[in-house]
Amino acid sequence: MSLNLGQIFKFAGGVHPPEHKVESTEQPIRTVPLPKTLVLPLRQHIGHIPKILVKVGDHVLKGQLLAEAHGHVSAAVHASTSGTITAIDEQVIPHPSGLPDLSITLQADGKDEWLKHAPLDYQNMERAELIRRIAESGIVGLGGATFPTHVKLRPDARHPVTTLILNGAECEPYITCDDLLMRERADEIIQGAAIMQRLLGSTECLIGLEDNKPQAVAAMNAAVAKANFNAKVVVVPTLYPSGDSRRLIALLTGKESPAKGRTTEIGVQCFNVATAQTLYRFIAHGETVVSRIVTITGNVARPGNYDALLGTSVRDLLQAAGGIRDNTDDYVMGGPMMGFSLPSVDVPMTKAMNCVIASTPSLFPLAPMEMPCIRCVACADACPVNLQPQELYWYSKSNNLEKADEYQLFDCIECGCCSYVCPSHIPLVQYYRYAKSETIAQDRAKQAADQARIRNEERLERIEREKQERAKKHAERTAKAETAGDDNEKKAAIEAAMARAKAQKETVIPQNTEAVSPTVAAEIASVDAARAKAAEKTE
């Protein structure tokens, strides 16, 4: 099984929903005008929140570092244009929760003035230094997962990477930003791949595209030929979710990444094509991540792909696409299979935002009434992970989380294939999301309870230990006293103690009933009498 023949392997399952890609591929990439205000959430990646380096009132230049990567897995955030920081506070971010998160608000000065930047002499740079610089670039996986790229480029002695895979499959319906990027900026992608290849020390590079993008395939092939870079463009059949990295790796290499491990364990590292292109811009021009290409499609006047500054509001993006048309009732970020409804159009574009679909009730209608599962296993046939969704559904619904875990609930990639084909219109993925979060919550609660139990056990142990120590000390002391003094002395001490106790008993216990009126005093006397009587009775 040679990998260089461009042989296509297969993965089980998958679906072929209507593509709706033509609408947004008729025009070249257009640029969104500079907005007045930009909002830059600090959490635009998976991992730790970066450390803020600026304060309100600071004037910053385009590309300037606003917050630096903090921790092992983290990514930097830069100013996407020149202007003044007007706020550092919580703003609504594009997240299904609709909850606000810490963000930097930037008032553009209109000059869009770049910070002085220069290409990196990466060929003569030490690898560790280069990785450190890339960590400052703010590059994350631009396919939507937003994992910090420098972490994936770090050398790993245990798992050397032999195969670099560029993901240009773009299997979700409606999304075409990678398609257009490959058509227009293929050279930069290939240059980026060459840099990645060098960093990883891999020996081969495969670029996977679905066969519904012939123009992108041609452009990429031309770029590979021109660059004289040893890469192979492999065309895979259009079948959702071939763009999922593990599915694409299986398609191109025939190897399955271990379920609980990393792809590097089978010698493969996979990046989105846009990530490679962004890396090239940083290395060859010194440009940090300040913009991305986003598909604006659906019910808008001019659907297409737009090059926009990070932090541009979705409202401005829709405006750039000619504005929404009648009946628009929802805005979906990402594709229709895995995306989510935006909480508002007044959220900023982040590094994760590859697509916004203005939808109407007819475009994405409400699902029909949920019927019972008839175990037809259309879902199992569609599952690209080879799970048994009907069983996972059964156990998730009945809150049998242990059993769901046993059926590998956590291997579910939430691609939506099962829900897509279900004749009973069961929102299966929702059940799995619920079961997963519930399992995680229970695990956390269990951990907390375990910790509390351990603490309590240790406390009891300590009390017991201290008691024994005290008893031991006491025994030692009495033993000492016995050997030191004689019996008379001891007897005298006991008698003295008893006399003291007796004296204490005889002293009148002070009562807080002095200086009261005669009626109250009489009452107290009667109550005391009653008490005495009662005491007599019980005796």
Next chain:
Amino acid sequence: MKFSPFFTTNTSVSVVMLKVMLALVPGIIAYVWAFGYGIVVSLILASATALLAEAAVLQLRKRPVMPFLLDGSALVTAWLLALALPPLAPWWLVVVGTLFAIIIAKHLYGGLGQNPFNPAMIGYAVLLISFPAIMTQWPAPLELTSAKLSFVDQWHYIFNRALPTGIGLDAMSSATPLDYLKTQLMLHHPIETIAQAKFFGTFAGKGADIVAGAYLLGGLYLLHQRVISWHIPTAFLVTLALISGVFHLVNPAQFASPLFHLFGGATMLCAFFIATDPVSGATTPNGKLIFAAGIALLTWLIRTYGGYPDGVAFAVLLMNIFVPLIDANTQPRVFGHSK
């Protein structure tokens, strides 16, 4: 609020059930051609009973009536039961069987999707045990009888047990080939002679083999439409052919040929329509193979050594019991797992 995926295929339970019913149509047409209109009356009776029972139980259970009535599952159960019953049976037999299937076998277990046993086969088994005499009274192929009943005559007979003057019950009824084979074998006649009987056709019973062929056709449509997967029909038919083939080769006088088993009795109906019931059947690919092979083995055993002429119903019900066990032990390898 909507959630991903934001769109789905246009399929529904109703569409699935409609396709199953559509796939039964060739078989029904062949049935009418070979045995007369009796089956149409049974189908109408069973359908009406099933819909009424379903509506009544849904009402009692405080479930939305229309969506569940329109899902078509009750009709499929009714049709499968009607096709399994002798079309000369009195009206109440069809009604009792259907009521049992819908109310007890389906709704008492929780309704659509919850029944551990195939409801139509439960209905059939109850009738076979309770009314064995009526259950073995089958119409003779039209080809062999002069007693042809019109639709109205059939209706009359089924409701009033009244036959047109000049036609006796003997003239229009006959034993089934499976039944005849069993009784003749007990009398130690070799199969060669038994098969000379006039109601034996090319493969199995005269007319019945054509109906079986029509079921096969409908089954291929279901496969093409991906309503069913290949696993159950293939494993069922291949296993049945293999067992009967081996025994037939060893002793052709005592054991019927594979073709007789494949095209006789309810084999084809079982292969594509009964064993493939998704709710009560196995779901994993390997599980389906085991499940179907088990039904084939039990069917052959009951046909050959059991007390009943056909073994499909009991074989299916017995294998239904093993479904959870089979499914739990045949989980396919998950992507990225060694096993």
